[in-house]
Amino acid sequence: xxxxxxxxxxxxxxxxxxxxxxxxxxxxxxxxxxxxxxxxxxxxxxxxxxxxxxxxxxxxxxxxxxxxxxxxxxxxxxxxxxxxxxxxxxxxxxxxxxxxxxxxxxxxxxxxxxxxxxxxxxxxxxxxxxxxxxxxxxxxxxxxxxxxxxxxxxxxxxxxxxxxxxxxxxxxxxxxxxxxxxxxxxxxxxxxxxxxxxxxxxxxxxxxxxxxxxxxxxxxxxxxxxxxxxxxxxxxxxxxxxxxxxxxxxxxxxxxxxxxxxxxxxxxxxxxxxxxxxxxxxxxxxxxxxxxxxxxxxxxxxxxxxxxxxxxxxxxxxxxxxxxxxxxxxxxxxxxxxxxxxxxxxxxxxxxxxxxxxxxxxxxxxxxxxxxxxxxxxxxxxxxxxxxxxxxxxxxxxxxxxxxxxxxxxxxxxxxxxxxxxxxxxxxxxxxxxxxxxxxxxxxxxxxxxxxxxxxxxxxxxxxxxxxxxxxxxxxxxxxxxxxxxxxxxxxxxxxxxxxxxx
Numbered sequence: 494x495x496x497x498x499x500x501x502x503x504x505x506x507x508x509x510x511x512x513x514x515x516x517x518x519x520x521x522x523x524x525x526x527x528x529x530x531x532x533x534x535x536x537x538x539x540x541x542x543x544x545x546x547x548x549x550x551x552x553x554x555x556x557x558x559x560x561x562x563x564x565x566x567x568x569x570x571x572x573x574x575x576x577x578x579x580x581x582x583x584x585x586x587x588x589x590x591x592x593x594x595x596x597x598x599x600x601x602x603x604x605x606x607x608x609x610x611x612x613x614x615x616x617x618x619x620x621x622x623x624x625x626x627x628x629x630x631x632x633x634x635x636x637x638x639x640x641x642x643x644x645x646x647x648x649x650x651x652x653x654x655x656x657x658x659x660x661x662x663x664x665x666x667x668x669x670x671x672x673x674x675x676x677x678x679x680x681x682x683x684x685x686x687x688x689x690x691x692x693x694x695x696x697x698x699x700x701x702x703x704x705x706x707x708x709x710x711x712x713x714x715x716x717x718x719x720x721x722x723x724x725x726x727x728x729x730x731x732x733x734x735x736x737x738x739x740x741x742x743x744x745x746x747x748x749x750x751x752x753x754x755x756x757x758x759x760x761x762x763x764x765x766x767x768x769x770x771x772x773x774x775x776x777x778x779x780x781x782x783x784x785x786x787x788x789x790x791x792x793x794x795x796x797x798x799x800x801x802x803x804x805x806x807x808x809x810x811x812x813x814x815x816x817x818x819x820x821x822x823x824x825x826x827x828x829x830x831x832x833x834x835x836x837x838x839x840x841x842x843x844x845x846x847x848x849x850x851x852x853x854x855x856x857x858x859x860x861x862x863x864x865x866x867x868x869x870x871x872x873x874x875x876x877x878x879x880x881x882x883x884x885x886x887x888x889x890x891x892x893x894x895x896x897x898x899x900x901x902x903x904x905x906x907x908x909x910x911x912x913x914x915x916x917x918x919x920x921x922x923x924x925x926x927x928x929x930x931x932x933x934x935x936x937x938x939x940x941x942x943x944x945x946x947x948x949x950x951x952x953x954x955x956x957x958x959x960x961x962x963x964x965x966x967x968x969x970x971x972x973x974x975x976x977x978x979x980x981x982x983x984x985x986x987x988x989x990x991x992x993x994x995x996x
Contacts, residue, residue: 509523545570550573551579554710587654595615640657668815675699681700719750760784765929766805771805890982890983903920918937923965937972
């Protein structure tokens with residue numbers, strides 16, 4: 494089976510002078526991007542990067558990011574995507590845990606890494622353009638090797654590196670492309686950040702596998718989207734619920750002034766979409782959003798049909814070749830696979846060629862995530878009468894999905910607990926119509942400390958990426974608990990939701 498690098502090279506050979514990327518007024522062909530990526534791949538090899546070495550890339554959405562992503566993958570190294578907004582602590586943890594050999598990062602992050610005690614890190618570069626070499630053909634590669642190691646928050650408090658092989662990514666991303674009738678004629682307006690699987694895998698990598706074009710933007714700006722879609726003649730747009738919430742709130746003039754008749758596919762994922770947003774979008778934009786479900790460990794698993802019914806809150810059926818079961822969570826906790834009765838909720842378990850190879854250097858965590866070859870998602874769903882799945886919740890309250898990001902509550906708790914005026918802290922996700930879940934920190938302060946929310950917010954910003962900083966701090970004399978050392982988080986969520994509804 495080919496590697497992603499060989500697949501990219503084949504696309505470039507086939508598409509040549511066709512437009513691959515539009516960014517900040519400039520247009521790049523497949524030949525342009527392929528030449529840049531091949532030159533970077535050669536330069537990495539000349540600097541001692543070998544197949545299987547980890548190379549980190551942490552850049553804003555740009556042609557440099559695309560070049561770095563494709564070049565690292567083509568070199569045979571494992572790409573470790575970094576959030577350009579990582580705090581110094583987060584940055585050093587991921588780079589250190591992955592044993593990164595070379596990092597291509599922003600100047601700000603380069604300054605941090607230069608001062609950090611990271612013995613495996615040999616080279617820090619703030620632009621892939623600073624590396625120059627004559628392009629060479631891609632090396633023969635191992636399809637089972639990790640093409641990506643994507644760090645995702647977990648309930649242990651420390652992010653884990655999810656290893657995704659060339660084989661798994663090729664299988665999954667091409668399956669999605671076929672299901673969505675994605676062809677060379679398509680053009681995607683991509684406003685998602687490209688350091689996780691949604692923007693990076695589905696947005697950039699799949700486009701270069703299919704041979705379609707991408708209009709890449711640095712960030713999402715709701716007021717610019719409609720004009721942008723019309724100007725670049727886009728046919729596809731991918732977003733998260735927060736993005737669609739912003740779009741349905743646009744004034745009428747923002748929609749009526751622009752022709753969007755070329756748009757054939759609007760996709761939402763990463764968190765549940767509310768029925769209100771789904772219906773308002775259809776009324777205002779004249780299209781039904783296609784909802785899909787997935788996670789970093791298995792890519793994209795469920796999707797509403799391209800042709801057929803699309804209902805709010807329903808994430809469709811398994812993509813071809815993927816086995817999805819709904820099982821009793823308690824039985825799964827005991828190591829048994831027991832299918833949930835019809836029309837009742839169960840935990841989603843996934844098996845197929847799309848599964849990850851494991852967590853980087855965490856065999857115990859990998860073993861806990863799998864049951865009889867199935868990946869335990871921690872998500873609860875019901876199967877409706879027509880066989881489509883509806884997500885109803887999660888079995889773990891320590892994973893918060895906010896604004897399209899998956900956030901680990903324990904990581905935030907560990908950060909806030911370091912503040913000298915915090916006695917106890919519990920972080921939960923409270924349902925929010927705009928953000929999906931609102932990150933709320935319940936704090937029991939040290940007696941007579943006088944600590945306030947702004948002080949803790951400032952502290953959190955120094956150690957956490959912006960999307961992990963709690964949106965709200967609530968001070969409580971005592972946080973609900975089920976026993977010594979264990980918070981009653983479901984009760985806490987109920988109390989906080991009721992408090993917000995009453996305010």
